[in-house]
Amino acid sequence: MTAQRKLGKATDLRLALLKNQVSQLLWNGKLETTEARAKEVQKLAEKYITLAVNTYQDTVVVEKQKVDKAKNTTTTVKVLNDGPKKLAARRKLMANLADLQEARQPKESASEYKLRTKTVRHPLIEKLFNEYAPKFDKLAQESGQKGGYTAIYKMNPRRGDGAEMALIVVL
Numbered sequence: 361m362t363a364q365r366k367l368g369k370a371t372d373l374r375l376a377l378l379k380n381q382v383s384q385l386l387w388n389g390k391l392e393t394t395e396a397r398a399k400e401v402q403k404l405a406e407k408y409i410t411l412a413v414n415t416y417q418d419t420v421v422v423e424k425q426k427v428d429k430a431k432n433t434t435t436t437v438k439v440l441n442d443g444p445k446k447l448a449a450r451r452k453l454m455a456n457l458a459d460l461q462e463a464r465q466p467k468e469s470a471s472e473y474k475l476r477t478k479t480v481r482h483p484l485i486e487k488l489f490n491e492y493a494p495k496f497d498k499l500a501q502e503s504g505q506k507g508g509y510t511a512i513y514k515m516n517p518r519r520g521d522g523a524e525m526a527l528i529v530v531l
Contacts, residue, residue: 391527394523405530409496410507418445424438513528
């Protein structure tokens with residue numbers, strides 16, 4: 361088992377840093393950081409994407425009763441809920457990733473923004489399950505290979521202190 365890099369930080373600071381950097385990587389699709397940090401971020405991001413890929417199809421159809429008090433009627437509505445494995449994965453991801461929110465678009469009013477983001481409570485988690493998981497599952501079906509969701513590209517050293525920089529990208 362490989363040792364975890366300490367990155368010159370106390371444990372709580374290091375974990376917070378990695379949590380935020382992994383969240384930013386998954387939200388934006390790329391992240392520029394030092395090479396050592398990039399390697400740690402890559403390990404975590406690969407685990408989280410794999411968790412999403414393995415559980416994103418676990419859904420259950422549930423029938424719920426909808427009561428209309430004005431008309432005094434009851435209707436049955438079919439709702440798609442998370443299965444037990446997907447729910448556990450969603451909770452683990454929510455515990456280990458920062459809760460990033462949608463940014464307001466330029467020239468978008470507050471009411472339009474509220475309406476657009478009303479149904480999505482955790483956009484990063486939804487992005488993992490709705491975008492990344494199907495994409496990488498399809499690639500795994502075609503090539504027969506799982507993993508390799510991210511890539512690290514080395515860059516020139518940082519100007520101030522000469523730290524080795526790297527760009528990590530979700531493929």
